[in-house]
Amino acid sequence: MSNTVIKAEGLGKSYLIGHQQREPYLALREVMTNGIRQWWSRLRNPQYGSHGELEEFWALKEVDFEIKQGDRVGIIGRNGAGKSTLLKILSRITEPTTGRIKIKGRVASLLEVGTGFHPELTGRENIFLNGAILGMSRAEIKKKFDEIVDFAEVEKFLDTPVKRYSSGMYVRLAFAVAAHLEPEILIVDEVLAVGDAQFQKKCLGKMEEVGKQGRTVLFVSHNMATISALCSRSILLANGNIVAEGRSKDVIESYLLSFNEANICLSERKDRSGNGEAKICDVYFADTNGNRVEMLTSGSQYDIVMKYRAQVPLVAPCFKISVYSSAGQLIAHMNNWLCNYMPSLPKGKGEVRCHIDALPFAFGSYRVNASINTDETLDHVDCALVFKVENGDYYGTGRVIDGLKEVCLVKQDWKMDIN
Amino acid sequence: MAKDKAMENELIIEAGRAERHYWRDIWRYRELFYVLSWRDISVRYKQTVIGIVWAVLRPLLTMVVFTVIFGKLAKLPAEGGAPYSIMVYAAMLPWQFFASSLTGSSNSLIGNTNLITKVYFPRLIIPASTIISNLVDFVISFVILVILLFYYRFSPSWQIMWVPVFLFVAFLASFGLGLLLTALNVKYRDFRIIVPFIVQFGLYISPVGFSSNVIPDHYRLLYSLNPMVGVIDGFRWAILGGEAKIYWLGFFVSLLITLCLLAIGIRYFRRVERSFADII
Numbered sequence: 001m002s003n004t005v006i007k008a009e010g011l012g013k014s015y016l017i018g019h020q021q022r023e024p025y026l027a028l029r030e031v032m033t034n035g036i037r038q039w040w041s042r043l044r045n046p047q048y049g050s051h052g053e054l055e056e057f058w059a060l061k062e063v064d065f066e067i068k069q070g071d072r073v074g075i076i077g078r079n080g081a082g083k084s085t086l087l088k089i090l091s092r093i094t095e096p097t098t099g100r101i102k103i104k105g106r107v108a109s110l111l112e113v114g115t116g117f118h119p120e121l122t123g124r125e126n127i128f129l130n131g132a133i134l135g136m137s138r139a140e141i142k143k144k145f146d147e148i149v150d151f152a153e154v155e156k157f158l159d160t161p162v163k164r165y166s167s168g169m170y171v172r173l174a175f176a177v178a179a180h181l182e183p184e185i186l187i188v189d190e191v192l193a194v195g196d197a198q199f200q201k202k203c204l205g206k207m208e209e210v211g212k213q214g215r216t217v218l219f220v221s222h223n224m225a226t227i228s229a230l231c232s233r234s235i236l237l238a239n240g241n242i243v244a245e246g247r248s249k250d251v252i253e254s255y256l257l258s259f260n261e262a263n264i265c266l267s268e269r270k271d272r273s274g275n276g277e278a279k280i281c282d283v284y285f286a287d288t289n290g291n292r293v294e295m296l297t298s299g300s301q302y303d304i305v306m307k308y309r310a311q312v313p314l315v316a317p318c319f320k321i322s323v324y325s326s327a328g329q330l331i332a333h334m335n336n337w338l339c340n341y342m343p344s345l346p347k348g349k350g351e352v353r354c355h356i357d358a359l360p361f362a363f364g365s366y367r368v369n370a371s372i373n374t375d376e377t378l379d380h381v382d383c384a385l386v387f388k389v390e391n392g393d394y395y396g397t398g399r400v401i402d403g404l405k406e407v408c409l410v411k412q413d414w415k416m417d418i419n
Numbered sequence: 420m421a422k423d424k425a426m427e428n429e430l431i432i433e434a435g436r437a438e439r440h441y442w443r444d445i446w447r448y449r450e451l452f453y454v455l456s457w458r459d460i461s462v463r464y465k466q467t468v469i470g471i472v473w474a475v476l477r478p479l480l481t482m483v484v485f486t487v488i489f490g491k492l493a494k495l496p497a498e499g500g501a502p503y504s505i506m507v508y509a510a511m512l513p514w515q516f517f518a519s520s521l522t523g524s525s526n527s528l529i530g531n532t533n534l535i536t537k538v539y540f541p542r543l544i545i546p547a548s549t550i551i552s553n554l555v556d557f558v559i560s561f562v563i564l565v566i567l568l569f570y571y572r573f574s575p576s577w578q579i580m581w582v583p584v585f586l587f588v589a590f591l592a593s594f595g596l597g598l599l600l601t602a603l604n605v606k607y608r609d610f611r612i613i614v615p616f617i618v619q620f621g622l623y624i625s626p627v628g629f630s631s632n633v634i635p636d637h638y639r640l641l642y643s644l645n646p647m648v649g650v651i652d653g654f655r656w657a658i659l660g661g662e663a664k665i666y667w668l669g670f671f672v673s674l675l676i677t678l679c680l681l682a683i684g685i686r687y688f689r690r691v692e693r694s695f696a697d698i699i
Contacts, residue, residue, distance in 0.1 A: 015697065028609040088696065092432060092539035095693040100433040107430075115537040118458060120465045125458075132454035133538055 005185060005216050006067040006090070010099035012240075013060045013085050059085040061240045063099070072217045074231035074248055076224070076255050078382070079271035081237040083220045084189065087111060090218065091187055105184030105216070108135055112189070114174030119163035123154055123173055126162050130177045144180045151202075152176035172199055179206045185216045190223075204230070222382065224252050224328025256326050256367065256386075266384055267309075274379040278310040278317070278372045281349075283384045297392030298361055298409060304334070304354040306370060308379075315374055316342040319352050322369045323361070325406035331366065332408055363391045364406035441689070445541045452544045452551075459523075459552035474559040478511045485511075485628040498630045501659045502571050508564055509658040510627045510651045513589045516557045517647055518618045520590070523549040524597030525614045528605050532699050542692050543685075546597050550590060557586070564658070576660035585653035588677060592646040595681030598688040605699050606691070626651050631666070639669055646680065649673020 060082045067073055075083050088094045090101065091109030116133040117126050127148055131141040141148075149155050152173040154165075162170055188207070207230055211217050221227050227234060227248055234251035236244040236258075244254045267281040284292045286303045296302060306319055320335040334354055336342060365388050371380035391400045394409050445452075464470040482504055489495045490503035497503045524546035528535065531545050561582075568575060600617075604610040625647040626634075634642050642648055649670040656665035 028607045031607070089432065093536065094696045096432065100431060103430045103432065109538065111537045112533075116531075116534050118462060120462050121458065125461070129454055129458055132451045133534065133540075135451075135538075135540075137450055138454075 003069040004066050005069050005104045006065075006218075007102045008063060008065050008099065009101075011060055011063040011086075011089065011096050011101060012058060012098035013082075013089060013094070014056050014058045014097045017055055017057045058240050060089070060096075063237075063240070063242055065235060065242060065245065067216060067218070069216055070211075070214045071233055072211045072219065072231045074227035074234040074251075075218060075220045075237065076222075076227060076234055076251065077237035079273070082240040083237055084111075085240075086237070087187055087189055087218070087220060103185065106135070107185045107187060108181045108183035109187035110134070110178045110181075110189065111187075113171055113178060117162055117170070117174060120161055122159045122161055123165070124158045126173070127177055130174065134178060134181055135183070136181060140182075148176045148180050151179060151206075168199070175199075175203055179203065179210075183215070185218070186210060187218045189220045224256070226328075228252055228327065252327070256365075256383075266381065269381060272379060272381045274371065274377040276379065277312050278308050278314060278378040280306060280308050280370050280372060280379050280381055280384060282307040283321075283368060283370050283381075285385075285387060286353075294387060296359055296361075296387055296389045298363070298389055299358045299392040299394035299396070302356050302359055304356065304368075305351055306354075307349070307351045308372060309349050310345065310347045310378075313347045314345040314372075314378075316344055317378070318342065318373045319354075320369075320371045320373065321354060324367050324369065326365045326367070327406070329406075331361065331406070358394060358411070359389065359392075360394065360409040360411075361389045362401075362404045362407045362409055363389055365389075366406065441541060445543060448540045448544060451540055452548050455544060455548035456551040459549055460555050463552065463555075471559065474556040475563055478508065478515050478560045479563060481515075482508045482511055489628040493629075495629045495633055498632060498655060498659060498664075501573065505567060505571055505573055506630060506655060506659060507628060508567055509655045510625075512557065512560055512564060513585065513650045513654050514622065514625060514627045514647065515560060516553055516586070517589050517593045517650070518621070519556065520550040520553045520593035521597050521600070522614055522618060523553060524593065525600035525604055525610065527597075528601045528695065528699065529608075529611075535699055536696050542695060543598070543688065546601050547594065550594055550597065574660075575658055578657045578660055581657040582654065585650050585657060588653065588674060589647070589650045591681050592650065592677045595677060595684035598684035599680070602684075602688045602691050602695075605695055621645075621647065630655070631669075632664075639666055640672060643669030643672040644676055646673045646677040649677070 063082075063086070075086065077083050085094075087109065088111070089096050090103070091107060091111065093109075093111075114130065116130055118129060121129060127145065128138070128141055132138070149158065152169075152175070154169055154173050157165065157169065162173070165173070204226065207217070207219070211230065217230075219227070219231055231248050233246065234244075234248040235242055236251050236255050238258065243258075244251045266283065267279060272280075283304070283306050285294075285296055286305050287293050288301050290303075293302070304321055306321070308319075318335050318337045320333070322330060322334075323332045325331055336352070336354070365386065367383045368385040368387070369380070369382050370384040372378040391402075393400075395412075464473060467473060469476075485507045486504040490497070490507070497506050527546045527549040528542065534540075534545070535542065600610055600614055604614075622628075625645060631639070631642065631648060631652055643666070650673065652665050653670060
């Protein structure tokens with residue numbers, strides 16, 4: 001009991017959302033006209049509610065959990081499930097609408113790398129600024145200064161304003177400051193998805209080290225591989241509720257399963273990003289007759305079909321399809337830019353097909369992220385499709401490796417010469 | 420040892436619960452307060468060609484214009500025997516400080532949106548540190564005043580020791596009003612437009628270009644409802660020495676209004692502070 005460091009009871013957070021899309025802040029004029037309109041409608045129709053145009057939206061509802069000292073807990077869920085809201089409440093940025101949380105120990109939260117970095121200030125100055133913002137004392141920063149600079153690999157540019165930094169250097173410096181925080185509880189939002197692969201590895205190593213020192217870590221990510229590597233326990237959120245809690249492996253599995261069960265039409269899904277100028281309506285595998293199939297066989301021919309609707313003409317669009325294993329490992333990536341095939345498309349509905357000669361995936365369950373890009377991302381959907389693969393005669397020899405699951409297969413030829 | 424400390428720091432986050440340790444928290448975050456003030460100061464004149472000279476030019480040019488218009492053209496009387504330009508400059512000092520503090524602090528929350536939505540700290544620190552950074556300009560302007568005093572061979576008396584007191588009142592006035600405006604600005608962006616108007620308007624209804632002695636006696640008490648009247652009269656009294664008479668009753672009225680503004684500002688700010696991250 002005594003080693004519980006975070007205890008949440010009945011936590012809820014509601015936002016009032018307007019039905020018309022608008023800026024979150026109000027103009028005084030709007031308040032006045034709304035006030036008059038409401039007053040008028042209430043005069044005519046007294047039972048009419050005063051929040052006529054606003055609707056209550058619960059980003060989190062009745063959330064209870066307990067986190068023990070030294071736990072490394074992953075928080076997963078789709079976009080809009082309430083992960084960020086939960087982190088914001090835990091880091092005291094916003095206040096819960098209902099419920100309470102008890103926290104023991106100093107909390108540092110890292111919801112963004114480089115919070116408060118000022119472009120005009122030098123690297124050295126920004127280390128002190130960012131450190132103070134994250135809650136380090138001046139003495140603490142001084143003590144760790146060399147370590148931070150070392151970690152970020154920017155010693156040559158310490159006295160250059162950070163606006164002249166490359167984005168890689170910027171991110172490295174920002175993460176380096178954050179990585180040297182020494183709180184009892186560390187809250188991290190998806191910040192590791194930055195920098196190059198080598199640096200990401202370094203960051204992950206640092207996070208693991210933090211965990212080993214017996215600190216409590218809360219970690220939000222969409223990358224299941226990272227979660228299962230870093231976190232022993234996980235919490236799965238959906239629509240503001242905790243739907244699963246326990247060992248990371250089990251929770252991740254139920255998260256991935258939820259995509260199968262959800263069965264929502266792709267074009268209806270809200271958990272997408274991009275500027276919305278085009279929308280992915282459907283993604284599926286079709287066999288040689290053009291029929292939709294859900295159970296595939298490795299080695300067979302398929303088309304991946306992506307249906308879209310464009311609000312504007314698409315100039316040299318790039319359609320991307322990434323295939324992940326059920327554990328969240330990237331297995332394959334396909335896009336039309338790689339094939340140097342980039343025609344422009346008129347606005348309206350359309351479909352693109354990516355032909356695969358021999359499906360190179362071993363037995364297992366996979367999911368697909370799909371996106372449409374031009375210079376920027378028009379639409380991106382995580383887990384646009386989940387498909388299962390049965391072992392087939394990929395090599396044309398009738399042979400199959402039985403234990404092999406969720407990997408990419410390679411066509412091969414062997415020659416043996418005797419010298 | 421570290422563990423004991425952790426246990427002490429038990430924190431309860433609850434709906435509608437006012438932070439009990441708010442003022443202690445401000446003390447705990449004082450380093451952030453220094454750092455943010457220092458940031459505002461060091462960034463202020465970066466990428467400007469003449470840099471800190473702006474801090475000298477602004478009050479000096481305004482003084483020249485006001486001296487010519489009010490002193491020479493309108494022929495308004497100076498206070499006692501002091502040169503008109505010194506009298507104007509003595510008022511410019513607190514006015515510039517007040518005006519730039521008010522403008523700065525009322526835009527401060529919006530200007531620091533990225534901090535507010537990503538980290539916790541008592542939000543009061545942001546407008547406060549903005550005002551502190553304006554002190555640098557004040558100090559520079561004060562040095563110019565000393566040079567002017569030498570130029571006019573005008574020796575101030577011991578009363579100049581009172582300047583910090585009146586400066587503190589100016590600080591309180593801009594802080595109180597700034598808190599109110601910056602909190603309102605988060606919710607209603609109209610205040611972004613209203614603030615420059617308040618500052619411009621205030622310049623003419625405050626006795627900056629003229630002496631408050633030109634106000635008819637029976638209106639002086641009413642005039643003192645403007646908190647800057649007390650501050651400016653105080654500065655003149657302190658700098659011009661025996662030449663200027665201070666209307667103490669008016670000063671205390673101004674002080675009272677300032678304190679009321681401060682109380683209202685802090686109250687309103689504290690009340691809406693917790694929702695800043697949601698609506699900004």
